[in-house]
Amino acid sequence: MKTFDVEPRVVGAVHLGGTKRQSVILAGRMAEKGNMESILFDGSDNFVVFEVGKRGSGKSYGMGSLLEGFATAAASRIGRHQERRAVVLLDPLDIHWPAVTPLRADGPEGIRRQYQALAGWEGLEVEPISVRVFVPAGHAWPIDPPEFREFRLPVSFLNAGDWALLLNADLITEPRGRLIDEAYRKVTETGWVWDDPTSPQAAKPDYAIADLVSCIEHDPDIAGFYAAETIRSVIQPLRSMGRMPLFDSAQGTPLTELAEAGVLSILCLARLTDDLRTVLTTVLVRKLKADRMFASQIRRRLALHTENEDDRRELETELQRHIPRTVLALDEAQILMPARGSSLARQALDSFVLEGRNFGLSLWLATQRPKGAISEAAASQIDTFIVHRLSVADDINAVCGLLQNARPKIIRHAGRELDLPDLIRALDVGQAIFSSATSDASRFVIGNVRPRNVAHGGEAF
Template sequence: MKRYGLYPEMRAQGDWCICGSESGEPKEWLFLGRLAEYGRRYNVRFDATREKVMAIVGKRGQGKSYTLGSVVEGLCTSDSESAIAATSKQRGVLLFDTLNIFQWMNVSVFSTGPQSAEMRNQAAVLQSWGLPPVALDVDVWIPAGYRYRLSSPTFKDLYLNVPDFSLDDWSSLLDLDIVRDIKGQYFTEVFQKVVDLGWTDMEGSFHRPKRNYTISNLVECIQNDEDNELSVYRADTRRAVLQQLRAYERHPIFSGSGTSLRQLIAPGRASVVLLNSLPEDLRGVLVSVIVKRLLQERAEASETVKDLLINPDLDEDQIKEKEELVARSVPKAWVVIDEAQNIVPAGKRTSATTSLVRFVKEGRNFGLSFVVTTQQPRALDPNVLSQVETFVVHKLVSQSDIDYILDNLKSPLPTEIKDDNISISIRELIRDIGVGQAVVSDTNTSRCFVMEVRPRVSAHGGFEA
C-alpha cells in the first residue's frame, strides 16, 4: 500500500503514535492502524479514556464501515487487555446498523469449519499484520416484527416502550403535522388528554392522565371521549387517526413492556441493532426514542454520582438510596450510527434530529460518546459535525465534500506533503489515498497524519454478494 511523506514527522511514544490524548500515555486505548508515511511505520493508538465524538467519512467502497468495525471491536473485547485494545470494560456500545452489515461481528475471521474465499481473504489480511484472534462480546438485536425467516436464532428481539414516545415522535411516525394538519391537531388533543389532562367518557367516567400510557389508551379516548358529540373534528378525521393507531397497536414492536436500556446496553459489550428492514419513519423514531431515554438516564446517573462525591450533608439512608440508583443505571456508552446521513440529514428535520443533536452536544458530560460514518459529509446535519473532535477521512472525490472537511479539521495540516517525492496538496492527498487508508485529524494531535486501518478480527459484512 502506498506511503506518503508528511512533514514535520509525527512524534512517537515508544512504538506508538498516540491520537486523541490530552496528556501522555492513555489509560485506555484502541489500536486503530499504522502510519502510512515515509519512515518507521508506527502503530497508532487512539485514546479512549474519556468521552469522544468521532466522524468517519469517505466515498462508497473506501473502507468507512470497515474502519467503524475496527473501532467497535476495540470497545467490546472479552478481555480488558488484548492485541487491539486496553479498556476498563465499563462502557457499553450501541451500534445502529442501517445496512445490516455488522450482524456478523460475533463471527471470528479465524472461525473453525469450512470457510469461503471471502473469509479466507479476511483472515489472510489479519495474519499479514501478525495479529492473533481476539474474542469479542457482541449481541445482535432485531426490531420485533422484522425478523427474516432465516434470521439467526441468536438474534434478540427489540421492543419499543410506548410511554417513551413524545408527541413529536408520534407525529413523525404517523406523518402528521401537529400545527397545520387537521389530523395532527386532533391527535395532539387526544395525546394531551390521555397523558397530561385526563378525559371524560360518554358515560361520565373521568379517566385520569397516564404518563405510563399505552396505544390502547389513545384508541379508547378517540372512541369514547364525550367531546366527540360537540367536537370541531369531523368523524372521518377521527376515523383516519384511529385506523393509524390501530395498525401500530397490533404491531409486534409495541407488544410487551419494551426492552430496557440495561438489557440493550451492558458494560464491555456491543449491541448491534439491525435497522435496514425498517420503514424510514419507524427507523428514525426508534433511534430518537432510545437516544432520548439514554441521555435522560445517564444525566440522572451522572448527577447522582456527583452528589455522592460533593454533598457533605447526605445521611446514610440518602447515600444508600443514591448508590442503589447508580448501580441500577445504564452504564456509560458509545452510540454509533453507520451512514448517519440517513438518520440525521442536513437541511431536513427528521424525528431523530433534535434528539441526536442534543445527544452530541451534551452527551460527553454524562459519559456518552458518539461515532458516525457518512459517504457525504455535507449531507450530514452540520450541528452534528460541528461537535466532532476526531475525523477519519477516507478517499473523497467531491470538491464540496473535501472543502467541507478541510474547513472542519481539528489539527494543523502538514507543512509539506509528498507523493513519490512530488509535492502535493492536502486536497490531492484526500483524493489519492487508497482503500483502507485515511487521513486522521484530532483536536489533541500535533498534525494530520495518514493511516492504514487495522484489519478486522471479526467478519466484515460490507462486501458485495
C-alpha cells in the same frame, strides 16, 4: 498499501483524542516513511468522532474496527479500559450484523480473507469481542443467525410528535395532528373521561396504544370537537400499529440490555420503513440521553460525602437500573441526521451532540457524503476526524475545511508532491487521515486501519 513521504516527520506512536490514557484503542499504524508505529485513539473523555469515505473506501470497516475496541476482553492488545462503556451502533444498511461471527482460519472464503488481513499484522491475533445484534420485532427473517435478538420499543417512549410522524400529520396545522396531541396529553398528563364525568380515567405515563384509542373514542371533549372522519383517520392506523410486534410490548426491550458496559450492540434498521426508522432513531437518542442525565445526577450525589449509609446503598442500587457511559454510533449518518430539514431525528441528535458529553455520552458518525451530512451544530462539536478516500470535489472541500490540526508541510508519493485533495483521492482502501484537536503529533497523520477481529458485511475488505 501506500507509504507516504511526509514532512515534518512524526516520531513514535501517536495518541489522538485525549491525554488521560484511561481508555485506549489501537486504531491502526502509521503509513508514513520512517514511521510504522501505532496510532491509538484515547477515548477516556467523552467525544464526537466524524468518519468519512466514499463507498468501498473502508469507512464502515474502520468504524467497526475501532468500536470493537470498546468490547474486548480484559487482557486485550487492541483495547485497554479502566472503566467500560457501552456502544450502541445504529445501522441503517444492515452491514454490521456479521460481527457476531469471529474470524477464523478455516472459515468460509470471506471469513478466511478477513482473517488473513488480521494475521498479516505483526503482534495481533483474533480476540473475543462481545457483540449483540438486535432486529426490530416483527422484522426477523428465517435465515437470520440464532444469535439475533428482538428489539421491542416501549410505546410509552413515544411522544405526540412521534405519533404525528408515523401518521403523517402536522401537530399544529392539521386536525389529525391536533387530535393526536390532545389525546396524548390527556392520556399521559391530565387524565380523561370515559363517556361521562362519572368515569374519570387517571393520567397514565406508561400508556399503551389501546389507551390512546380508548381516549379518542370515548372522551366527550374529543368527540364534540373533532369530525368523525378525523377520528377514524387516526384510530385506524393506531390500531394497525398496535398489532405490530415492534409495539406490542408494554415494557419493551430494556435500555440496559441494549446499552451494557463492554458490549457492542448493533441495531439493524434497514428492514424498517423510513418513518419507522426515523421514529426509532429519535426515540432511542432521546431516551439514552434522558437515562444518562438521571444516572449522572445519581453519580454526583454519590460523589458527595454521605453519612447515611442507607441512602448511599439506595442510590447505588438505583444507579444499576440505568445505562453506563455510552457511545452512540451511526453508520451512514446522512440518512439519520440530515443537515437540512426539520427531521425529528436531526433535532434529537443535535441535542445529544450539544449536551451529551455532560452526561457521559459520546457520538461516532460515519458517512459517505460529508457535505451536508450533518448539521452545523453537530459539526462544531467534532473533535476527531477519520478521513478515508473521497472522490467528489464538494465532499473533499468540506473535509478540508473541517480538519482539526495542522497539515504537513510536504506530502509526497511516487515522486509527486500532493496537496490535501490529492492525498484524499490517493488513499488506498483501508487507509485514512487521522486528525484530532488533541494529538501527540503537531499535524494530522496518515495510517492503515487495524484489521477487525470479527466479520464485516461490507465489501471493502
